Amino acid sequence: MTDVNAEALIRLTALQMAERLRAGEITSVELTRAHLDRIAAVDGAADGSGQDRSRGVHAFLHVNREEALAVAAEVDGVRAAGGSEAESLHPLAGVPIAVKDLIVTVGQPTTAASKMLEGWMSPYDATVVERIRAAKLPILGKTNLDEFAMGSSTEHSAFGDTRNPWDLDRIPGGSGGGSAAAVAAFMAPLALGTDTGGSIRQPGAVTGTVGAKPTYGAVSRYGVIAMASSLDQVGPVTRTVADAAALQELIGGHDPKDSTSLPEPLDGLLEAARNGELKGLRIGIVSELQGEGYQEGVLARFQESVQILEDAGAEVVEVSCPHFGYALGAYYLIMPSEVSSNLAKFDGVRFGNRVVPDGGGTIEQVMGTTRAAGFGDEVKRRIILGTYALSAGYYDAYYGSAQKVRTLIQRDLEAAFGQVDVLVSPTSPVTAFPLGEKLDDPLAMYLNDVATIPANLAGIPGISVPAGLSEGLPVGIQFLAPARGDATMYRAAAALESRLEETWGSPLWAQAPDLDPAGQDAAATHASATTAGGEN
Structure with missing residues (x-):
């Protein structure tokens, strides 16, 4: 390396890394190796080394070291050769x-x-992934999640919990806690997640990262193992809003392999994220997404953020979405019903690892044994609930009624967006809770998604941006925009992000407690009173 060491290099934003790569100040091999070394130092045993991961982050299930370095070397070779091929490299290449x-x-x-x-x-x-490979971004590996994306804490993985880099005794959110933790712990500058009811945004909120759910259909779902097909959406996990916008532009656009793919790309996202202008923007506070059930510190950071938006020239009004109170119930009927359908193929006969009963058995017995051994408790719970909701005699009472509520929620949002450009709310009602605290209480776990679920039911875009700390733990603020309004969402989120950083003196992600090479956190929790937020 020339002017920076590995420790400083991994703490750049993705766009800063890209700029230095294009300027020839660093190489992709140096950059990729720095992140791979960071993974080996703080993540635990994902690299197959056998290292004790009891105090590691455990964000990765597989580390792709050789291929990542090979792609990085290819990018460096193209840039060194110059010419038209180098000029045509994607801005994020390397x-x-x-x-x-x-x-x-x-x-x-x-x-x-x-x-x-x-x-x-x-x-x-x-x-x-095809688009990432075409743009020549080295893939560091595959990140942990709740099994089949079913959970809000990444404690339902069959291969162990992921831990929050801010406090290794707490959850990193879910289902995409692995991607969020990897970015928060400086093991990756960019990551991909999926969001069915908040699984990108809620982990972003509790790990101090940016998580964006694009408009439904803006990013292809082809090749994504389906959980709930009418709700799932792939999106970016990053440290800044501009990085998220750049990554969505890379992976987005029409895909003929996905029948739900939008016919036109959503352009101008990065430009919108760099705009930073709030004057004339109408922002609605959703009255149903605050109050009872929200931690005091979460509400305090939210109110401070709203005040910053108003002081910067945005017009802030309160709006009501009266059917949001039914969103959680509707979601937990629609989602399990689609889960029941999508996971039916995993039976050991058509798909999935096969488990044969002792002494053999019929196909039905093989299926039963396979599913008993292959699925975890949360997956089984949702399959059973969804199968019941779809069963004869109950379909109209449960699934049919839930779809009617979904329509009412969509109408609430249409009415709200007739008054304002974007909506804001806390992303999660609580900060990261201790590992194991809610495992035995599924209903309490499901409540973590109360603010994020409406966006999935309506197919609109949403993003979570760090809003400060509560008792030393990150808090997120959520922006929602109308369908295809992703650019407006990024504009508003980036404007708040920049003003909060001016207030704090540095980005929230830069204030995370460090992790030593053995995976121990420098402090079990960050001090309650810091530059990013108050004591609440």
């Missing part, structure tokens, strides 16, 4: 990325964090 292990990749296992798919190697790449 910047490493991590991929949630729900997205299929050639040459790496795709397990969905389930014993059902342990060791499975996909014969094809997901469309988003």
